[in-house]
Amino acid sequence: MFPSILIVDDEPSILQSLSGLLTDEGFEVITANNGYEALKVIDTEAPDLVLLDIWMPGIDGIETLKEIKKNNAALPVIIITGHGNVETAVKATKLGAFDLIEKPLNIDKVIVAINNALNFRRLEEENRFLRKKTIEKHSISGVSSPVQALKMQIATVAPTESWVLIKGENGTGKELVARTIHQLSPRAESPMIDVNCAAIPETLIESELFGHEKGALSGSSTKKRGKFEMANTGTIFLDEIADMSLVTQAKILRVLDEKKFQRVGGGRVLTTDVRVIAATNKDLEAEIENGSFREDLYYRLNVVPIEVPPLRDRAKDIPALAEIFLTEAAASNREKRKTLSSNALEILTKYTWPGNVRELKNLIERLAIMVQKDTITVRDLPANLSDQKTAVSELFSIDGMEKARIAFEAEYVRKKLAAHDNDVAKTAKAIGVKPKYIKSLITANKG
The missing domain is CATH 1.10.8.60 (Helicase, Ruva Protein; domain 3)
Incomplete structure (x- = not known):
């Protein structure tokens, strides 16, 4: 199928000569004498590209371009004019024109401009398709009430610039939620940069976040861009935010407040424009109470809280x-x-x-x-x-409340230990008991 080109010009000689030349090049050509006619043709014929003259009776090329872009933003428009100037070119470009060519027309230049515009449109369509597939891949699957509520929250906050704090247990899909928010946001064309706050050593986190200059660190023979620099105009995802030290939290807070930072070993002040999405599996309010998380950072991040259901x-x-x-x-x-x-x-x-x-x-x-x-x-x-069904049945078959309570506690602790990678200290903190109590239950229920 050959691409269709709509030529809009009030000069019959231009329509005739240009139509013949483009037909010879293998394009399907449609013509219009003025802007009103062009808009009707676009609605009925859906051309692949428009060659649009600036100076025409009725509505001129600039006004016609405005109307085209209102309902056909992806349709490439090349302006042709015998009165080209810088002001016209700038105005047309701001309104979405792909290119501007001056009369008298050079057919070779016209063909190059058309092919460039059609290739650009094809790439845009491929990008839209790939973005759609990415959104589908990163979509939250499920029809349960908690998931429907989660999807509603994501749909509401994603198109905004608001910062988001995602809370939820390990393995619930907090990163998936973050990626979905980014893909549905106005920043989707820019990168989303992940920062695993729990995995970066304290000695390297400043370099990871803000970058460093050549020779600033031992063994650093090249300059390195930090995560905030790479995420500029996009999204930075601070995963496991509660696992950063108080010193690093203070540095992050300063950058978030001032939107400025310096690379390690550098003197130049860099600015950053990022949307921040943070995530944690911990109760940050409890972390604030025990002094391991900054209250001011919590309130800076907790603009829109989202809870991911287990x-x-x-x-x-x-x-x-x-x-x-x-x-x-x-x-x-x-x-x-x-x-x-x-x-x-x-x-x-x-x-x-x-x-x-x-x-x-x-x-x-x-x-x-x-x-x-x-x-x-x-x-x-x-x-x-x-065996889970059997285990539950056995609990209900126990005679005596005290024995049943002990058996239930043992089963409950076993499940919570599994959820916290068998870390007794973490499990004890999560369920509000002493590690000694969990160890006693483990010992009592061995064999």
């Missing part, structure tokens, strides 16, 4: 998530897609998922690889999932 609160979404992960695993491993038996799916739905969506994804991927049959059954599930 998987146990959105069990209705587990079947859909399992299907997505099975499809992804099949595509990744280039194997036939496996299915879950109804009994296996029922057990997955009733499990409490201390590791949340990440735990479910990892399990499905492992089962897709390790199970040789087409259908994954209850027998293929790990013991801690398939």
Whole structure:
């Protein structure tokens, strides 16, 4: 299919000669004598590109360009004029014209300009398609009430410039929420730069965030751009924000307030224009109380708080998530897609998922690889999932409230330990008991 070109000019000789030349070059040509006619043709014929004369009776080329861009922002327009000047060129460019060519027209220049404009439009369409696919890939899956509420929050805050603080347990998908907000924001064409605050050593975090000049650090033979510099005009995602030291928190707060910083070892002041999205799995208000997080930084970041629900609160979404992960695993491993038996799916739905969506994804991927049959059954599930129903039944079969309470506490602690990577100190802090108490329960329930 040949690209269609709309030529808009009030001079019949221009329409005739240019139409003939472009037809010979393989384009489909449509013509219009004035701006009003051009707008009607665009609505009915949907051309791929417009060659638009500036000086015409009725509405001139500039006014016609304004009207075209109102409803056809992606349609490339090349201005042709015999009265070209800097002011006209600047005005046309600001209104969205792709290029401006002066009369008398050089056909070679016209062809180059047309091909450049069509190539640019094709790239824009590809980018829009890829962005749409990226948004779909990073979309939050699920139909449960908590997820619907989460999607509504994201849709509301994403188009704004507001800073966001995402809270939620490990594995709930906080980074996915951050990426979705960025992809739906006005800054989507600029980068989103991740900063894992828990993974960067204290001695290097200033260099990571603000960059350094050549020779500023031991062994640094080149200049390095920091995360804030790379994220300029885009989004910076400060993950695990609560794991930064108080010293680093103070430095971050200063940059967020002043929007200025210097590279390590540098004297030049750099400015930054970033949207900040932060995330944490900790209770920041409790961290403030115990002196490990700055209150002023908390209020700076906590403009729009978003809570990501744990998987146990959105069990209705587990079947859909399992299907997505099975499809992804099949595509990744280039194997036939496996299915879950109804009994296996029922057990997955009733499990409490201390590791949340990440735990479910990892399990499905492992089962897709390790199970040789087409259908994954209850027998293929790990013991801690398939035995869960039995464990609950045993709790209800215990005679005596005190014995039942002790058994429940032991099971509860076991699940919380699993959620905190078997770290006794972290688990104790999370559930509000002494580490000694957890150790005593572990000892009492061995064997």
